[in-house]
Amino acid sequence: MWERIKNWLEIRVGLDELIKTHLTEYRIPKNINILYTLGFVALVAFLIQVVTGFFLMVYYIPYSGTAFRSVQEIMSTVPYGWLFRQIHVVGSSLMLVVVLLHTLAVFSMGSFKKPRELTWVVGTLMFFTTLAFCLSGYLLPWSQLSYWATTIATTLPTALPYAGDLVAGMMKGGEQVSGITLNRFFALHVVLLPLVISILVGLHLFLVRRVGISSPPSGKAAEPERPWTEYRHESHPEGPSFFPDFVLKEMIMVMVFLAVMFFIITFLPTLLLPEEANIPADPFKTPAHIKPEWYFLAPYQMLKIVPNKFLGVTLQLIFLLLFVLWPFLDTREEKDLLKRPYLRLLFFLSLILWIVFTFWGKYS
Amino acid sequence: MKRRRFLGFLLTILGFTALGSFVYPLIKFLSPASGKAAAQKVTLKKSEIPAVGEAKEIPLNGTPAILINRPGKGFVALSRVCSHLGCLVEYDRAQNRLICPCHGAFFDLEGKVISGPPPKALTQFPIKVESESILIG
Numbered sequence: 077m078w079e080r081i082k083n084w085l086e087i088r089v090g091l092d093e094l095i096k097t098h099l100t101e102y103r104i105p106k107n108i109n110i111l112y113t114l115g116f117v118a119l120v121a122f123l124i125q126v127v128t129g130f131f132l133m134v135y136y137i138p139y140s141g142t143a144f145r146s147v148q149e150i151m152s153t154v155p156y157g158w159l160f161r162q163i164h165v166v167g168s169s170l171m172l173v174v175v176l177l178h179t180l181a182v183f184s185m186g187s188f189k190k191p192r193e194l195t196w197v198v199g200t201l202m203f204f205t206t207l208a209f210c211l212s213g214y215l216l217p218w219s220q221l222s223y224w225a226t227t228i229a230t231t232l233p234t235a236l237p238y239a240g241d242l243v244a245g246m247m248k249g250g251e252q253v254s255g256i257t258l259n260r261f262f263a264l265h266v267v268l269l270p271l272v273i274s275i276l277v278g279l280h281l282f283l284v285r286r287v288g289i290s291s292p293p294s295g296k297a298a299e300p301e302r303p304w305t306e307y308r309h310e311s312h313p314e315g316p317s318f319f320p321d322f323v324l325k326e327m328i329m330v331m332v333f334l335a336v337m338f339f340i341i342t343f344l345p346t347l348l349l350p351e352e353a354n355i356p357a358d359p360f361k362t363p364a365h366i367k368p369e370w371y372f373l374a375p376y377q378m379l380k381i382v383p384n385k386f387l388g389v390t391l392q393l394i395f396l397l398l399f400v401l402w403p404f405l406d407t408r409e410e411k412d413l414l415k416r417p418y419l420r421l422l423f424f425l426s427l428i429l430w431i432v433f434t435f436w437g438k439y440s
Numbered sequence: 441m442k443r444r445r446f447l448g449f450l451l452t453i454l455g456f457t458a459l460g461s462f463v464y465p466l467i468k469f470l471s472p473a474s475g476k477a478a479a480q481k482v483t484l485k486k487s488e489i490p491a492v493g494e495a496k497e498i499p500l501n502g503t504p505a506i507l508i509n510r511p512g513k514g515f516v517a518l519s520r521v522c523s524h525l526g527c528l529v530e531y532d533r534a535q536n537r538l539i540c541p542c543h544g545a546f547f548d549l550e551g552k553v554i555s556g557p558p559p560k561a562l563t564q565f566p567i568k569v570e571s572e573s574i575l576i577g
Contacts, residue, residue, distance in 0.1 A: 224527065227525070227526045227527065228525040228526065228527065230526075231524075231526035232525065242467075242471065246467070246472075248472070249470075249472055250472045250473075251502070251503065252502060252503070252521075252526075256472075260470075359504070360497065360499065360504045360528065361528065362527040362540075362541050362542065363541065364541045365541065366527065366542055379524075379525070379557065380544075380557060381557075382557065383557055384559065385558075386559070388557070
């Protein structure tokens with residue numbers, strides 16, 4: 077039976093050739109390390125979000141009068157509803173962790189350098205889209221936590237002159253966060269952002285495949301580095317095969333991801349769903365000591381210490397722009413961070429600063 | 441001009457026209473309704489008026505506001521929306537000030553910024569004190 081199906085496909089799409097070209101005879105650098113699996117783990121994390129998001133939509137009612145109650149019912153009445161919501165909530169944070177680690181790994185190994193600048197730019201856009209997913213999804217439970225976190229986030233653009241108020245108004249659909257905002261964020265979360273990230277994922281994978289996987293700067297490379305003066309595919313004829321060698325490593329990392337996720341769901345179920353997440357939104361009462369989710373704590377704290385709101389928001393926009401355009405600013409050929417003392421200093425300083433601001437924002 | 445070049449030029453113009461005629465309606469579609477309803481006023485009866493040193497939270501045209509009866513200075517009506525990031529300020533009776541729970545900013549009872557990151561004072565609403573009531577807005 078299986079052979080018949082294979083034959084049927086072989087005649088129509090040339091399955092054997094496809095498998096050989098893209099899996100079994102597709103070679104990867106022989107000095108590749110475990111950090112290279114993070115992109116695949118992020119993709120799996122995204123697919124988990126798609127599946128659990130669909131399950132939640134079966135019961136969720138995107139209307140401000142019923143949204144909170146429908147989420148509470150998912151958690152308490154719907155069989156295993158709590159499990160799918162917890163996977164969605166914990167999975168979203170872990171997906172962001174994986175995307176961050178992937179970005180740090182790519183940066184530290186210099187894999188963003190020529191000819192992979194476009195791959196980096198598309199990757200950073202995917203990172204921002206993931207943040208937009210988190211932000212838009214955060215409002216949907218219509219809890220005190222989600223309502224006020226969204227109020228803060230949607231007020232940020234007002235710091236910018238001219239277009240700031242227009243952008244904030246378009247996000248909120250009014251002067252305050254309301255049911256109109258909920259509908260907008262729902263449409264964004266389930267229609268527009270999935271479409272955008274699917275296009276970006278496709279483009280990212282195309283670029284990775286088209287240019288070829290980069291060799292890490294450490295270890296012995298399969299072939300010597302040659303200057304990139306024209307297009308060429310970076311092949312690694314001496315390296316191991318993508319399937320099954322590398323796919324096995326990727327699957328092990330996926331299992332680690334799932335283990336961490338289920339550990340949090342089982343032993344730390346309130347880690348990402350604190351008390352305010354179980355109180356319905358009250359537009360007339362800001363909870364004391366309101367804090368955004370962990371990934372927005374650093375910018376939140378920065379806005380607190382920078383006395384001028386415009387300056388605070390502009391500084392963050394400049395950081396983001398530098399982050400996206402970094403491959404065009406750092407054009408030195410040396411990829412090894414260990415051989416770049418100033419870049420190494422900048423890298424660790426930025427990382428430490430982000431961690432300090434995150435904890436400062438959490439406990440201030 | 442060659443035919444192909446002319447067609448390319450025409451296509452560019454038509455493309456930008458099509459884009460413009462889509463983007464403009466989109467911005468108008470997503471922007472909040474501009475035709476504001478007539479400003480609503482709120483009347484507080486004698487029984488609802490806060491005593492000296494007390495405050496009353498009221499919704500005014502959908503905006504959370506507060507009426508404070510300041511010791512020795514009379515009534516003031518302020519928006520509770522912090523000018524920094526939109527959180528709602530709380531009245532601190534003991535310290536005679538308003539506090540934002542988000543970034544810990546302080547405002548005096550005129551709505552002016554004492555400390556913290558807010559760029560401007562709280563919006564003040566006009567009030568009319570009558571013998572048996574107070575008209576706000």
